[in-house]
Amino acid sequence: MSEAFLALWASTVRTIVPxxxxxxxxxxxGANIPLDPEFEGKLTALLxxxxxxxxxxxxxxxxxxxxPKLGWLLGYAKSPDSYSAEKPNKHIAQ
Structure with missing residues (x-):
């Protein structure tokens, strides 16, 4: 797999897990709080x-x-700066 795909995968996983x-x-x-159904949805979204x-x-x-090992709590151990630092983006025209 390419580095670009691995970086995309890592950033996607670290976004979706939280x-x-x-x-x-x-x-x-919000599950056990008896509320008006309309307000319940808004409360769940806010929470x-x-x-x-x-x-x-x-x-x-x-x-x-x-x-840095605690990065696994986001689904992928590498932090964004470790998979994007010092690697110029080849897809952006300069």
Whole structure:
């Protein structure tokens, strides 16, 4: 597989995993709260956004300041800077 594909795969996985985690946590947080059905959907969306953001930021901080191995919590151990740093993008005209 090409380096470009591997970088794309890594960035996609590291984007989707926090969304899934945030969605599951948001669903669990709002599952037992009896609310108006219209408001329930909005609350679940808001909780998903908050949990996704918190999870991603926390894991990136842990990965940066504690151990790069914690990147696996995002589904792929390499951080974005390690698979894109010092590699000029061949597809962008300069």
């Amino acid at each position: 969304i899934v985690v945030g969605s599951v946590l948001g669903w669990f947080a 998903t956004l908050l949990f996704t953001t918190a999870y991603y930021v926390a894991v990136r901080l842990f990965e940066t300041y504690i151990s």
